[in-house]
Amino acid sequence: MFNLFKGQFSNVVEWEEFRDDMIFWKWNNNEIKKGSKLIIRPGQDAVFFNQGKIEGVFKDDGEYEIESEIIPLLSTLKGFKFGFNSGIRIEVLFVNTKEFTVKWGTKSAVHIPTPQLPGGLPIRANGTFQFKVTDYVKLIDEIVGVKENYFVEDVKLRITAILDQLLMKWISKEGKDMFNLQANSFEIASGIQEDLDMQLLNDGLTITRFNIMSFNYPKEIQEMITKSASHGMIGDMHRYKEVAFADSLSNEKNGGGSPATDIAGMMMGMNMAKEMIRDNDKKETKSTQAISNFCPNCGTKTEGMNFCGNCGHKLVNN
Structure with a gap:
């Protein structure tokens, strides 16, 4: 029965x-x-x-x-x-119907192209992204027809497969400061979110948010960045430039570190050397201006005149 x-x-x-x-x-x-x-x-x-x-x-x-x-x-x-x-x-x-939150991180370093580093600057990054289902018609057309269920991990795998390329694209865009990417993290994340959203649009999914928590550099370069920040907090930038330039020369004398570190140090050292020369030029100019306020022939104060009022000497540098 x-x-x-x-x-x-x-x-x-x-x-x-x-x-x-x-x-x-x-x-x-x-x-x-x-x-x-x-x-x-x-x-x-x-x-x-x-x-x-x-x-x-x-x-x-x-x-x-x-x-x-x-x-x-x-x-x-x-x-x-x-x-x-x-x-x-x-x-x-x-x-x-909920908004899913997923943690992401680069599996290996992303080598960002730079003119100074032939192999690129190796950078890692991590953060989170959120997504949700927004279009049932597209979801059924593209995914439901071939799957009985669908997991967050499926979306994560799809996104992480193209994330390295998008990081490279948006970090390299418009000449970002390679040694201070965190300052541009919001702009970089917004660009990546836009591109990821286009990738998932036809599947009925929407990226609602994409965050970059941190960028990580090779140990040697991170130490240089940390040293730069610490000296900046002291406030004696002229002294720091001298110290940092000396450090770069010392590293070169002792064999240096990795190629990325050597070139990065050389770049920073060259910039510091230029700053030192510029500072010295300013000091010399101020010194010359101070001396020219007195007649070099008789020592009388000139007060901005073209000729000395006492002896008639021509004041060339005034």
């Missing part, structure tokens, strides 16, 4: 395998029987679709009688009547 009526009893349409990291789950039993119920839990949407076409979307959590409360609202199945031995053949997609 039991076998005779097996499959004819009512069923419950609900998300049976819910996981917090699951983006959607497809309920696709053979058919929905007469007297069946739909259960929607908080944070879920139920999408009824048939042959890729959406029949109806239900967003309010609760328990519903499918025959009396759901069928009348389906686009092409409003007049469907259940028979004793027949049910409705339709699929139901349960979608997790």
Whole structure:
């Protein structure tokens, strides 16, 4: 008797395998029987679709009688009547409506092209991004047709596969300061978010936020950046330039470090040397101006005159 009526009893349409990291789950039993119920839990949407076409979307959590409360609202199945031995053949997609947060980090160093470093400056980065489902039609067309469920890890793998290229693109854009990328992290992150959003647009997903928590340099270069910051806090920049320039010369004398460190140090040292020369020129100019306020012939104060009022000597430097 039991076998005779097996499959004819009512069923419950609900998300049976819910996981917090699951983006959607497809309920696709053979058919929905007469007297069946739909259960929607908080944070879920139920999408009824048939042959890729959406029949109806239900967003309010609760328990519903499918025959009396759901069928009348389906686009092409409003007049469907259940028979004793027949049910409705339709699929139901349960979608997790929350915004997912994912941590990301570069698996290996991204070598950012620079004119001074043939192999590029090796940089690592990490942060978070958020995404959510926004278009059920595209989601069904592109993903649901080939998958029974979809996880956050699936999206993470897809994004991290292209993240290195996007980091290289936006760090290199418009000549960013390679030794202070954190100052440009918001601009870099905004550009990456825009590109990632375009990548996922056709899948019905949207990147709602992309954050860069930190950039990490090779140890030697990070130490140079830290030293630069510490001397800056002291405030004696002229003294720091002399010390840093001496450090770069000392490193060169002792064999130096890695090629990236040597070139980076040389770049910083050259800039510091220019600053030192500029500072010395300013001091010499001020000294010359001070001396020219007195006549070099008789020592009388000139007060800005072209000729000495006492002896008539021409004041060339005044």
